[in-house]
Amino acid sequence: MFGLGDLESSVMDVLWRVAEPVKVREVLERLSTPRQLAYTTVMTVLDNLHRKGWVERALDGKAYRYQPALSREEAAARALRTILDSSGDPEAVLLHFAQSASEEEVDVLRKGLRRKARKR
Template sequence: MRCLGELEAAVMRVLWESSEPIKVREVLERLDTGRSLAYTTVLTVLDNLHRKGWVEREMDGRAYRYEARRTREEAAARTLHQVLAGSGSPDAVLAHFAASISDEQAEALQAALVERLRADQGL
């Protein structure tokens, strides 16, 4: 999965906030980008997101209903993986990141790492 452009990110926010798959018209009505967008623009963005693997779609009558393929959190984690992979020095990036986060974020990260170790060890 590649990183998202501004309009793609806005469309994904709409999908993440929806409790069910929605049609292009519904996405257009819920978008808050500060500018007027055409139906075809939103349709193109959703088609691109589908092609990139960010959304799933299912035919409903003559139109598709779209939903996010992954949660917002899963997508953010994938983006972090891409940043690390493209950094040239993932260990250094992680060290800088760890030094820059809040105490609460450090505790959450530590808890997640402990959980991972337990899962890896089958505990």
């Protein structure tokens, strides 16, 4: 995911795949990485993600349970907004994207723009 390191992205992927808040040990058990990770490594990554606003946590006994602060789709939209805001020419970026979009994606964009126009 844009703005996250590889391990942070892997941890977020685990959190997005589970239905309920999970403890560090549960994240560690679900991670599929090429190397064995220490519990403290995953705990540090989750703490960093919490500090960055990517995850929420609640104390459950002596340990925290973690869950995503936003959905995968909201995170992707946030990344796209960051790209557009930092591009210097968001119109050009959007036009290039529109040229690469599939017919299904174009239909979805049209529906979204119609909804937005109705809300005004």
